[in-house]
Amino acid sequence: MGKLFASCVFLLWILNVGEMVIGDDQYSCNFQAIYNFGDSNSDTGGISAVYNPIPPPNGQTFFGKPTGRVSDGRLVIDFIAEKFGLPYLHPYLDSLAPNFRHGANFATGGSSIRTPTETIFETGHSPFPLASQLSQFEQFKARSTELYKQAKNPSENAYLPNPDEFSNALYTFDIGQNDLSHVIGKVPDDQAKAIVPDMIQQYSAAIQRMYQQGARTFWIHNVGPLGCSPVPRLSAVSGGYQNLDEHGCVKSHNDIVSYFNQQLKNLIYDLRRQLKDAALVYVDMYNAKLEVLSQAKDRGTYLLFNIHSTC
Numbered sequence: 001m002g003k004l005f006a007s008c009v010f011l012l013w014i015l016n017v018g019e020m021v022i023g024d025d026q027y028s029c030n031f032q033a034i035y036n037f038g039d040s041n042s043d044t045g046g047i048s049a050v051y052n053p054i055p056p057p058n059g060q061t062f063f064g065k066p067t068g069r070v071s072d073g074r075l076v077i078d079f080i081a082e083k084f085g086l087p088y089l090h091p092y093l094d095s096l097a098p099n100f101r102h103g104a105n106f107a108t109g110g111s112s113i114r115t116p117t118e119t120i121f122e123t124g125h126s127p128f129p130l131a132s133q134l135s136q137f138e139q140f141k142a143r144s145t146e147l148y149k150q151a152k153n154p155s156e157n158a159y160l161p162n163p164d165e166f167s168n169a170l171y172t173f174d175i176g177q178n179d180l181s182h183v184i185g186k187v188p189d190d191q192a193k194a195i196v197p198d199m200i201q202q203y204s205a206a207i208q209r210m211y212q213q214g215a216r217t218f219w220i221h222n223v224g225p226l227g228c229s230p231v232p233r234l235s236a237v238s239g240g241y242q243n244l245d246e247h248g249c250v251k252s253h254n255d256i257v258s259y260f261n262q263q264l265k266n267l268i269y270d271l272r273r274q275l276k277d278a279a280l281v282y283v284d285m286y287n288a289k290l291e292v293l294s295q296a297k298d299r300g301t302y303l304l305f306n307i308h309s310t311c
Contacts, residue, residue, distance in 0.1 A: 031084050031170045031217070033103035033161055034077075037133045037206075038174035039126070040070045040109035041221070042077040047109040047126055049094035068094070070109055076285075077105070077172060080219070084170070092136055093128075099159045103169065104140060106133040112178040113199045113206075123182065130175055130206050138213060141166060167214040174221040174285075176203075180260060181226055184253050185235075192256050200263045204271065211275055218280045220268060222261040224289040227253030247294050261286055 036042050045068025048054045059066040062073035068091065069075055078088050081103075089105035090098050110126035111133065118125060128136070145163040147156075161169075179199055183192040207218060226232070227250035236243055236250050245251045261284075268282045 029084070029217075031086070031168065032165045033101075033169040034081055034084070034086060034089060034172060035103050035137060035169055035215075036077050036089055036105045036107050036172045036174075037130060037137075038077075038107035038172070038221075039111040039178055041107075041177070041224075042075055042105070042172070042174045043107040043109045043111075044069055044075065044077065044089050044091055044105045046091040046093040046105060046107060046128070049091055049096075050108070076174070076221075077107075080170075080172065092140060100140075100144065100161055101159055103161070104137075106136050107174070108133075110178060111175060112182070113176055113202050114179050114195070125178060125182070130202065134206055134209055137210075141213065167216055169215070170217050170219060171210055171215045172219040172221075173207075176223045176260060176264070177226060180223060180257060184226060184256055185232055185250075189252055189256060193259055196256075196260050196263055199260065200267050203264065204267055207271055207280075208275075211278060216278050218278065219283060220264070220281065221283045221285045222264055223257050224285050225249055225254045225293070226257050227251065228290065228293050247290065249290075249293070257286065 040047070048066075048068035054066050054068055054070060056066055057072055058070060060072050081088055086102045087099070089103050090100060092104045092106050093108065106128075108126040108128045110124050111128055111130065112125055113130045115129045115131065116123065116125035116127070119127070141163075144160050148160050148163055151157045151160075176199060179195060180192070183195060186192075207220075210218075227245075228247060232250045232253055233244070233248060243250055243252055245254070265282055268280050271278070272280050
């Protein structure tokens with residue numbers, strides 16, 4: 001089995017969430033660009049540029065102002081960029097002062113793997129599901145390559161990606177939670193699980209589609225423990241049923257998420273066998289987040305554990 005270079009291994013240890021699933025060849029992690037696809041977990045301003053700006057207190061602890069992120073500070077994708085010495089990703093949908101020299105972010109808050117059947121105003125689902133984000137990337141790659149080749153001097157290419165670097169870029173995915181949250185707790189558990197095969201099939205098609213576009217290094221997050229979110233936990237308590245685990249999370253909800261995550265992990269192993277010259281990293285965000293929640297009291301972050309208090 002080939003190995004990622006030391007910088008990749010170091011990053012996995014730093015984030016403490018990675019499991020390497022890689023092919024037979026060696027890969028350099030001297031990434032010059034990152035292309036990200038996903039939902040609000042990694043949206044750096046896409047949905048904010050299209051619809052209403054995300055208001056304070058988002059952004060207050062690091063940037064000092066809202067930046068389009070649904071967070072008071074940085075997202076995991078920001079830390080990944082930092083570790084590779086790259087700038088934060090500019091949203092593809094934000095037309096103001098874009099700099100795509102080192103990648104682009106196609107994620108939008110509310111995005112799903114499957115194409116939504118309702119509008120964002122009805123359910124909060126973004127009109128840019130995974131397939132749409134891939135189409136945007138394909139257009140971005142073709143158009144930026146054309147412009148790059150037409151440039152008459154280096155200054156004209158200063159904010160465009162080098163076409164030769166698309167195959168050596170890091171491709172990150174963090175998506176799936178909105179598909180599951182749309183059905184978990186709203187339909188019987190067996191019906192909620194029934195959408196997972198279609199999610200996996202579309203995820204598989206997406207990765208293979210990006211492979212055909214030249215992508216070779218994939219960083220894929222699983223879905224976090226949705227049953228530990230405040231709304232389902234509080235509903236479980238107020239509803240009077242004892243469907244909570246030792247962490248105070250809704251067990252049935254997390255069981256469905258775990259089922260999806262296992263199928264996603266199986267998919268990554270299957271794709272590893274098919275895409276011999278690709279590197280695929282399955283990132284266990286579920287257990288990383290669960291560990292933070294389970295140790296919230298010990299770490300002095302009681303508000304993460306207390307569902308009756310606001311942040």
